[in-house]
Amino acid sequence: MSFDHRKYSPYLPVQLPDRTWPDKVINQAPAWCSVDLRDGNQALIEPMTVDEKKRLFTLLVKVGFKEIEVGFPAASQPDFDFVRALIEEDMIPDDVTIQVLTQSRPELIERSFVALKGAKQAIVHLYNSTSPVQREQVFGLDKAGITEIAVKGAQKVLDESRQYPGTRWQFQYSPESYTSTEPEYAVDICSAVINVWQPDADNKVIINLPATVEVTTPNVYADQIEHFCRHVNQRDNVIISLHTHNDRGCGVAAGELGVMAGADRVEGTLLGNGERTGNMDIVTMAMNLYSRGVDPELDLSGMDEIISVVQDVTKIEVHPRHPYAGELVYTAFSGSHQDAIRKCLTKRNKDDLWDVAYLPIDPLDLGRSYEAVVRINSQSGKGGVAFVLEKDHGICIPRWMQISLSKIVQEDAESSAAEISSQRIWELFQQHFMATRPMSVVSYKLQHIEQEEISFVLEHNGEKTTVNAVGKGALSAFCSGLNQHFGIHLDVLDFEEHSLQHSSDSEAVAMVQVNCLGERHQGAAIHADSLFASMNAIIGAVNQAMQQKEVSVA
Numbered sequence: 001m002s003f004d005h006r007k008y009s010p011y012l013p014v015q016l017p018d019r020t021w022p023d024k025v026i027n028q029a030p031a032w033c034s035v036d037l038r039d040g041n042q043a044l045i046e047p048m049t050v051d052e053k054k055r056l057f058t059l060l061v062k063v064g065f066k067e068i069e070v071g072f073p074a075a076s077q078p079d080f081d082f083v084r085a086l087i088e089e090d091m092i093p094d095d096v097t098i099q100v101l102t103q104s105r106p107e108l109i110e111r112s113f114v115a116l117k118g119a120k121q122a123i124v125h126l127y128n129s130t131s132p133v134q135r136e137q138v139f140g141l142d143k144a145g146i147t148e149i150a151v152k153g154a155q156k157v158l159d160e161s162r163q164y165p166g167t168r169w170q171f172q173y174s175p176e177s178y179t180s181t182e183p184e185y186a187v188d189i190c191s192a193v194i195n196v197w198q199p200d201a202d203n204k205v206i207i208n209l210p211a212t213v214e215v216t217t218p219n220v221y222a223d224q225i226e227h228f229c230r231h232v233n234q235r236d237n238v239i240i241s242l243h244t245h246n247d248r249g250c251g252v253a254a255g256e257l258g259v260m261a262g263a264d265r266v267e268g269t270l271l272g273n274g275e276r277t278g279n280m281d282i283v284t285m286a287m288n289l290y291s292r293g294v295d296p297e298l299d300l301s302g303m304d305e306i307i308s309v310v311q312d313v314t315k316i317e318v319h320p321r322h323p324y325a326g327e328l329v330y331t332a333f334s335g336s337h338q339d340a341i342r343k344c345l346t347k348r349n350k351d352d353l354w355d356v357a358y359l360p361i362d363p364l365d366l367g368r369s370y371e372a373v374v375r376i377n378s379q380s381g382k383g384g385v386a387f388v389l390e391k392d393h394g395i396c397i398p399r400w401m402q403i404s405l406s407k408i409v410q411e412d413a414e415s416s417a418a419e420i421s422s423q424r425i426w427e428l429f430q431q432h433f434m435a436t437r438p439m440s441v442v443s444y445k446l447q448h449i450e451q452e453e454i455s456f457v458l459e460h461n462g463e464k465t466t467v468n469a470v471g472k473g474a475l476s477a478f479c480s481g482l483n484q485h486f487g488i489h490l491d492v493l494d495f496e497e498h499s500l501q502h503s504s505d506s507e508a509v510a511m512v513q514v515n516c517l518g519e520r521h522q523g524a525a526i527h528a529d530s531l532f533a534s535m536n537a538i539i540g541a542v543n544q545a546m547q548q549k550e551v552s553v554a
Helices: 036-042 050-063 077-088 106-115 132-139 143-161 183-197 218-231 251-260 282-291 303-314 335-347 382-393 399-416 422-433 474-486 530-553
Strands: 031-034 067-071 097-103 121-129 168-176 205-211 238-244 265-268 439-448 452-460 463-471 491-499 508-516 519-527
Touching: 031 238, 031 282, 036 050, 036 067, 050 067, 050 077, 050 303, 067 077, 067 121, 077 097, 077 106, 097 106, 106 121, 106 143, 121 132, 121 143, 121 205, 132 143, 143 168, 143 183, 168 183, 183 205, 183 218, 205 218, 205 251, 205 265, 218 238, 218 251, 238 251, 251 265, 251 282, 265 282, 335 382, 382 399, 382 422, 399 422, 399 508, 399 519, 422 519, 422 530, 439 530, 452 474, 463 474, 474 491, 474 530, 491 530, 508 530, 519 530
Parallel strands: 031 067, 031 265, 067 097, 097 121, 121 168, 168 205, 205 238, 238 265
Antiparallel strands: 439 452, 452 463, 491 508, 508 519
């Protein structure tokens, strides 16, 4: 077999029996660093232009990133030109620090500092590969040889920084392929770099521990992070940073568990764009914190703008089921889900903590409307149909009408094999419950002597007829008149009325369920005169009964 698991070796977990991270809770956001302009850009078939990078940088600043990796200027002329443009065009706010990436090679380090000349503050991100496969098969060096590359690079970074005293420098080191590196050796090489840079409380170094390729489960990554935090040199003067990838689909989970294990900072991209299966998705991780009451310290309320910019510059469409950002993630088609959402939203008070079935966050927080929460197809139920009518048309229909309308909508959806729009639901509601053929009430007069006396004009098949009747109430008299005139054995079983929520003219919507000609039918009508609406709602139900009787007779 070509599909043979035996060619892969199992991953041995870190021996950390006294791990503490499983009991930790994230109660504040980590420091975020966007690497959209580096990792995100190098993953594109068509890399971003300088103008596109400027547009994305502006968005990242607007969202609230205080640290942004802007490229690898020593390896790419477009990256170099972009860094220079940011500095020379004064695009970098005073509270934002740009970061550049460089391999541990003297000529690349020198070029990186030239690119950053004139920056107010900057992070120089140094890296070299440390895993056994890189050491042995790529570089042909032992641990000492790899450590020497890192230490010499760290010293070169320090020396170059002294030539640009006008910039506030911060240094970052990454042992590339950290998750495939022996934990003890990772501590040793990072400690050697830290000893060169000699950080203090006012100028800490950043040690970034990347899952360059995600090779194991997030809990093992968390063990690696906790082990590192316990053993690294000068921990109090070190910012532990994470940079996870998504090869196993666990980039966000690894990032969250890594923060629980002691990390202070997280690198990732908006919406997860990156090489192979992508980088850690900062939108998802930040919104995960937000959904549990933790301030993510990023403003993601303009989600549609974020999606628009990222899609435009990357040419990658956001999946409709992408967590938090996708078009359909707050949408329910299932009838039971729709019913639960509608009930929760109806009962919820504005100042309550958010607790709505099937909605982990309030879609309004991200600029999404409730109209998109419930969408109707053949799998939908009465609650979803009722939700759409209420939210889009201001009509709260009772349960007995929900049952009838949902069957009508479901039949329409099944016949069309497509989603049913809000407008189509409204049309079906009007056709089946607000029918004005063959009869409608044209006008009425009401007076009270001993009982209610009503005189109303019906238009029936184009001809007008005046009917006079009496009863204990206006609707009772009206039904009595219809019974006497048409002999239809009409009884009102249920009646509901309320002001039309979306109307500025205080119109009333009346809904009735009647027994007519031996069967139950429903009707509805809208009018500024509530009694007029009630009478025409009854007529709507009677019209259904008469039309059905004609069909059955035929």
